[in-house]
Amino acid sequence: MTIDEKQDDIIAEFEFLDDWLDKYQQIIDKGMSSKGVDEKYKTPDHLIEGCQSKVWVAADLVDGKIIYQAESNTDIAGGIATMLVEVLSGHTPQEIIDADLYFVEQIGLKEHLSPTRANGMLAMMKQMKLYALAFKAQQG
Amino acid sequence: MIDIQKIRADFPILSEKVYGKPLVYFDNAATTQKPRQVVEKIEEGYYKRNANIHRGVHFLSQEATEAHEAAREEVRAFINAKSTNEIIFTRGTTEAINLVASSFGELLQEGDEIIVSHMEHHSNIVPWQMLGLRKGTVLKVIPFDEKGVLKIDELDKLISPKTKLISCTQVANSLGTVNPVKEIIAKAHAHGIPVLVDGAQSVPHIKVDMQELDADFFVFSGHKIYGPTGIGALYGKEEWLEKIPPYQGGGEMIDKVTFEKTTYAALPFKFEAGTPDFIGSTALAEALRYVNAIGIENIAAHEHMLLEYAHEKLEQFDNIRFIGESPNKSGLVSFLLGTVHPYDLGSILDKLGIAVRTGHHCAQPVMDAFGIEGTVRASFAIYNTKEEIDIFIAGVERAKKMFRQ
Numbered sequence: 001m002t003i004d005e006k007q008d009d010i011i012a013e014f015e016f017l018d019d020w021l022d023k024y025q026q027i028i029d030k031g032m033s034s035k036g037v038d039e040k041y042k043t044p045d046h047l048i049e050g051c052q053s054k055v056w057v058a059a060d061l062v063d064g065k066i067i068y069q070a071e072s073n074t075d076i077a078g079g080i081a082t083m084l085v086e087v088l089s090g091h092t093p094q095e096i097i098d099a100d101l102y103f104v105e106q107i108g109l110k111e112h113l114s115p116t117r118a119n120g121m122l123a124m125m126k127q128m129k130l131y132a133l134a135f136k137a138q139q140g
Numbered sequence: 141m142i143d144i145q146k147i148r149a150d151f152p153i154l155s156e157k158v159y160g161k162p163l164v165y166f167d168n169a170a171t172t173q174k175p176r177q178v179v180e181k182i183e184e185g186y187y188k189r190n191a192n193i194h195r196g197v198h199f200l201s202q203e204a205t206e207a208h209e210a211a212r213e214e215v216r217a218f219i220n221a222k223s224t225n226e227i228i229f230t231r232g233t234t235e236a237i238n239l240v241a242s243s244f245g246e247l248l249q250e251g252d253e254i255i256v257s258h259m260e261h262h263s264n265i266v267p268w269q270m271l272g273l274r275k276g277t278v279l280k281v282i283p284f285d286e287k288g289v290l291k292i293d294e295l296d297k298l299i300s301p302k303t304k305l306i307s308c309t310q311v312a313n314s315l316g317t318v319n320p321v322k323e324i325i326a327k328a329h330a331h332g333i334p335v336l337v338d339g340a341q342s343v344p345h346i347k348v349d350m351q352e353l354d355a356d357f358f359v360f361s362g363h364k365i366y367g368p369t370g371i372g373a374l375y376g377k378e379e380w381l382e383k384i385p386p387y388q389g390g391g392e393m394i395d396k397v398t399f400e401k402t403t404y405a406a407l408p409f410k411f412e413a414g415t416p417d418f419i420g421s422t423a424l425a426e427a428l429r430y431v432n433a434i435g436i437e438n439i440a441a442h443e444h445m446l447l448e449y450a451h452e453k454l455e456q457f458d459n460i461r462f463i464g465e466s467p468n469k470s471g472l473v474s475f476l477l478g479t480v481h482p483y484d485l486g487s488i489l490d491k492l493g494i495a496v497r498t499g500h501h502c503a504q505p506v507m508d509a510f511g512i513e514g515t516v517r518a519s520f521a522i523y524n525t526k527e528e529i530d531i532f533i534a535g536v537e538r539a540k541k542m543f544r545q
Contacts, residue, residue: 020159020491025542028484032544053483073513074481075543114487 003095006087007103014107023108024076031078034085036071048123053077055124059131065090066135068128080109080121088128093139096132101125142438148523150175150430161493164528169313169341169472169519170497171363174427178367181426185419193418194392194409208418211425212408215373218428219358220349225378225407229416232372233340234263236359237307239374239411240336241267243384244305244357250276253302257282257290257319258509259312262502264338268307282308284509288315288464292323299331306335310342314503314517315464316447316472318346325354334380340364344521345443345471347436356380362420366521367427371420374411381407388413439522443471446520446529453533459545463515472519474501477536478545482516488539489516494532 001009017023037046041058048055053074060067068089070081087103088096104110104125110118148154151173156163165173185207191200193208209224216224230236254268258281268279280298283291295306306328310321321337328335334356339348343360350358357380361372386393386404390413395403404410431439450473454460459478477485486498499514500507507514518532 021488021538021542024488024491028542053481074484076484076487114490117487 003087003091003099007101007106010083010087010103011106020108020112023112027079027083028075029079030082030086031072031075031080034071034078034082035069037069041069042071048120048127053117053120055081055120057081057124057127057131059128059135061093061135061138064139065092066096066132068131070124077117077120080117081124084121084124084128093132093136097129097136099129142434142442142522144442144523144525147175147434148525150177151523152176154523158493158495159491162531164492164494164531166518166520166524166528166532167495167497168344168521168524169364169501169517171369172344172366172521173523174366174368175430177430178423178426181423182368182419185422189422190419192415204418207422208416211421214425214428218432219343219373219375220351221375222351223378226350226375226381228374228376228381228408228411229421230359230372230374231370231417232361232363233338233359234361236372236374237263237336237338238267239387240307240357240359240376240384241271243387243411244334244380245271245275245277246385247383248275248277248304251278251302252304253278253280253300255280255282255295255298255303255306255308257308257312258284259288259290259315259317259319259503259506260307260309261313261338261340262504263340264307264309264336265505277304278302281505284315284317287466288312288317288506289466290317290319292320292327295324295327299327299333303331303333306333307338308335309338309340310348311345311470312464312503312506313341313472314474314501314506314515315466316469316474317464317466318342318468318470321355322353329354334377341471344431345436345440347440350375362424362427365427366430367424368420371417371424373424378407381411386410386413390414392416434522440470442522443520443524446524446526447471447473449526450518450520450529450532453529454536457536457540459540463510463512472517474515474517476512476515477540478543480539480543480545482514484543485516485536485539488542489532489535492531492535492538494535496532 037056037058046056046058055072058069068085070085072078153173189203191204193205212224212227216227282295325335336357337355339358339360344365356377358375363369393405393413395405461476463474482498497517
């Protein structure tokens with residue numbers, strides 16, 4: 001599946017959830033079903049500090065594609081991180097760099113998250129893209 | 141019998157909707173909502189009485205001065221200080237403590253000791269640490285037990301010939317623990333040691349009486365007792381305020397200024413540099429009048445009922461953990477629900493229109509002592525109701541299901 005196809009899937013999942021608490025439930029469930037990150041990646045280098053949440057993000061290049069891992073000590077941020085991993089994992093650095101993450105706005109995440117959470121989410125997206133840039137530079 | 145619905149009608153913000161749901165405001169320890177009477181006082185001040193105060197020759201200036209000094213007298217009476225010379229207006233509790241740390245701190249030397257408790261708000265820790273860096277003073281800490289009760293016996297071991305001040309909160313903002321400040325003051329005074337009491341979380345909930353308490357310094361914030369932000373007070377015994385040097389320099393706190401020598405104004409103005417918040421002070425006075433009209437004992441009784449009810453309802457959750465279980469508590473309940481992160485629980489409650497506070501509540505040492513990152517804190521005021529607690533409990537119930545606990 002392409003990045004956009006995965007985004008469209010997520011948008012479809014959220015489409016019939018009107019109540020924001022139902023959307024939160026969906027996000028929480030995604031986070032809870034995620035594998036998280038390998039223990040070796042739970043270091044300060046991989047930490048994206050939000051105000052009250054800790055999020056660890058790691059990336060490995062496997063056969064020219066980036067595999068992301070993400071985990072949070074809070075369930076809502078963890079769910080958001082899991083969705084980003086779902087969308088971006090398994091693609092080339094270039095595909096990730098070029099990706100327009102429109103699902104975030106379309107499922108209402110941008111307007112319904114508090115400024116702190118929204119900033120935290122932007123920080124995660126930025127970190128994942130930075131990994132892609134770094135891997136691309138490595139590839140030469 | 142107080143009429144809570146009548147009181148609620150005085151607070152326009154309580155009719156606001158949050159995400160389409162009625163606001164349930166349980167973040168009063170952070171700041172309280174304001175009754176119409178307080179807001180109208182501010183409006184009246186700016187529309188009818190706005191002029192710089194003290195030494196003004198014109199009518200408006202005299203009106204403004206009278207109102208500001210009448211407000212000072214209102215504060216004096218509210219806390220039963222002996223004299224208005226003992227009431228210094230500040231921006232709030234934090235500024236008041238910084239004032240004492242700076243001015244009283246001037247008298248101290250390297251190696252002198254300050255004692256605080258482990259349950260202090262950062263505002264009653266950091267100024268003393270900064271004093272330590274400036275003057276080489278040492279900070280010692282009275283511990284608390286697993287219930288959040290101060291280990292008052294430890295105080296005797298901490299007091300030494302070098303102890304120069306004890307600074308302690310009357311009610312801990314993260315735990316709700318009411319401390320035995322009279323006992324602390326008695327122990328301190330037996331050794332000739334003065335005491336600063338942080339009244340930020342006690343003044344809204346408990347009757348305070350400076351002459352009965354015998355504290356040397358007492359601080360509180362207007363915005364936590366239905367008054368505006370930006371104004372609070374430092375009470376200091378006249379003997380101490382005479383002894384310690386001024387805090388900030390500038391206009392209003394002087395007597396004579398030449399480039400060769402400047403002399404300072406008498407109390408209380410010695411500690412009030414620059415134009416004060418002379419509108420805010422009158423609004424603070426109005427808030428204190430509002431509290432007096434209800435009766436602080438009635439407020440205490442109502443809030444006690446709410447606290448007991450909240451406790452009883454939260455206890456029904458099998459995975460509830462209370463942080464702060466002193467038998468003597470005031471105004472708030474701090475808790476954790478299973479392994480749900482407080483930020484997550486607070487976020488769900490928020491979407492249900494319920495305002496609580498999550499995190500360390502500016503008391504990181506307290507959280508460290510319990511080995512946690514933070515708590516969810518629900519804190520009450522006179523306008524809160526049992527029905528609101530029911531909504532809150534339903535919210536916690538919903539969150540529990542959402543986080544599969």
